[in-house]
Amino acid sequence: MGDLVVVDYTLAIDGAETQPDPVEGFRWSWGASHLPEAVQAALVGADAGETRTAVATLADDHPNPDLAGHSVEYTVTVKEIQSLAAAPEGEALAKELGLETLDELRNALRSQHQNELSQLSRARLKRQLLDRLSDIFDFPVPQRLVDMDFDGIWRQIETAKQRQADGEAEPDPDLDKPEEDLRAEYRAIAERRVRLGLLLAHLGRSNGITVPDEAVNSALIREAMQFPGHEREMYEAYRKVPAIVDQLRERLLEDKVVDYIIELAQVTDKTVSEEELRREPEDATSIRGHAHDVSGGEHVHDASCGHHVHGDPPADDASGANDAPEEASR
16 A cells, blocks of 8 residues: 555444544555554555455543443555655645655654554553463452453453344354353453553552653543544543543553563563564464454553542562562564
C-alpha cells in the first residue's frame, strides 16, 4: 500500500452502528497505531474503492464505555492511496498536516513508525517482566476482586460464543471446551491479574511513585484522538467521567512502576525483525484470539482499573516487592 491511505469507516457493535455518520477522509499512514491491528491486517492489499471489514476486541479499560470490552466491527472503505514519493500535491499535504515540507512529512511518518516499534518492544518487555513477577510472588488475594475481574473476562467469552453461534466470527476450537474448564482457565488468569495489580500498586505506594495531572490530561487527549472528527467531543465526555480519569491515572501509574523496576533490572537486548516483534508470543493467552491480552499484556487490569482504587495492599509475603527481579529479557 502507499505511504498514506485515505479511508472512510464506520463502527458497529453486534450489528448496530455506533456512529450515525461515518468518519470520512481519514488520513492514515501504514503502520500507524490509529487503527487496531486487526483492521490494519484486513487492509493489506486493498485497492482504492475497495471496502473491507474487520473485528477488533477493545480493551476493558477503553475510555468509551460503549465500546469497552466489546467486539467492534470496522467497515473501512479505501478512498485513495497516496504515494508521497510521487504525489505532486505532497508539499500541500505536508502543509495541511502542519508541516513545512514533504521531507518533514516523510521524517514524521518514519518517526511515527519507529515509535510504534518501540512501543511494541516495550509491551513485550513488560509482558516478560509481569510473567517473571508472577513466578516470584504468590500471596492470597481478595476473592471479591478476582470475581470482578473474572466477570469482565467471562462477559467477553460469552460475547465471543454468541458471535460464533451467529456466524459472525470464525470458529474457535477453544470455545468448544467444557464450560467448567473454560471457567477454571480464565479464573486463574483473573487471579494472576489481580495479584500483579496489587503488587504493582504496593510498589508504587512504597516508592512514592505518582502521576501528575498534566500526564493524565495528555492521556485523555490521546484517547480522544482515536476518534477523528470527534476529538473535542470525546475529550470533554471523558473528562466529565471520574471513573475514566481514575483508570487512566492508574494505568499511567502502572507503567511508571514497570519503568521503575526495569531501571533496576538487568535487561538483555535482543535484535529481532519487525515481523517477529509484531508476532504474538506462542504462549500468549488472549480472549478468543483477539487483541485484548488477558494474561499480562500492556495493562494488567486489576489493582489499577477502578475495581479497587483503595484496595488492600499485598500480603506480607509480598513485602519484598521492592527488590526488582535481577533479570528481564527484551
